Amino acid sequence: MVTPAGRLTAYRLETSLATRLKASAGPIQIPFNFESRGTSWYAEGVGLVKSIQKTRNGESITELVALRK
Numbered sequence: 325m326v327t328p329a330g331r332l333t334a335y336r337l338e339t340s341l342a343t344r345l346k347a348s349a350g351p352i353q354i355p356f357n358f359e360s361r362g363t364s365w366y367a368e369g370v371g372l373v374k375s376i377q378k379t380r381n382g383e384s385i386t387e388l389v390a391l392r393k
Contacts, residue, residue, distance in 0.1 A: 325365045327373055329391040334365035334373050 325334040338361075345356040362377040375386040 325367070325373055327387050328389040329373070332365075332367040332370060332373055332388075334367040337364045337366065338362070339364070 325332050340361045341359065343356070343358040347354045347356065358379070360377055360379045362375060364375040365373050367373045370388070370391065372386070373388040375384075377384045
């Protein structure tokens, strides 16, 4: 895995999340559906080095930019 903090050996973790809820107001039911898929990389002795979360509205990226030893 290459990040702005440098090249690290990392484990890749793929995730998916689906949340299905219904809100009720008397006879009216409103569904709330949320889905996301993500990929995260973890380096031993460092922790999370990069994460990409994707939803239908776009994506969020978290990335390690500096590492102090």
